[in-house]
Amino acid sequence: MNSSLNTKTSFGSKKRFLAALSFPGDHRALVGKVAECLAGELTNDRVLYDEFHRSEFARPNLDTYLQALYHDQSELVVVFCAVITSAKSGPALNGAQSVTLSRENK
Numbered sequence: 001m002n003s004s005l006n007t008k009t010s011f012g013s014k015k016r017f018l019a020a021l022s023f024p025g026d027h028r029a030l031v032g033k034v035a036e037c038l039a040g041e042l043t044n045d046r047v048l049y050d051e052f053h054r055s056e057f058a059r060p061n062l063d064t065y066l067q068a069l070y071h072d073q074s075e076l077v078v079v080f081c082a083v084i085t086s087a088k089s090g091p092a093l094n095g096a097q098s099v100t101l102s103r104e105n106k
Contacts, residue, residue, distance in 0.1 A: 021047070035052065
């Protein structure tokens with residue numbers, strides 16, 4: 001790490017999260033490794049990853065709460081995609097799509 005740049009306190013962002021990870025559950029092992037690497041540079045508090053915020057996410061209407069975190073309190077949303085097969089039902093990117101669409105309409 002470049003000693004002239006302190007990433008744990010830099011970036012000047014007023015948003016709570018510098019990186020927000022959105023992923024399908026079957027990618028958890030890979031995303032967990034990415035989250036750990038990011039947290040090593042940014043701290044757990046600055047990375048939106050469910051394992052880092054378990055007590056906060058134990059709430060009703062979590063889907064609505066997460067949409068606000070991704071949209072309003074995250075500097076960068078990192079989306080991990082999965083191929084939808086006939087064995088899976090429903091859109092895999094529903095939450096991420098809503099954040100993207102709402103940001104485009106601003």
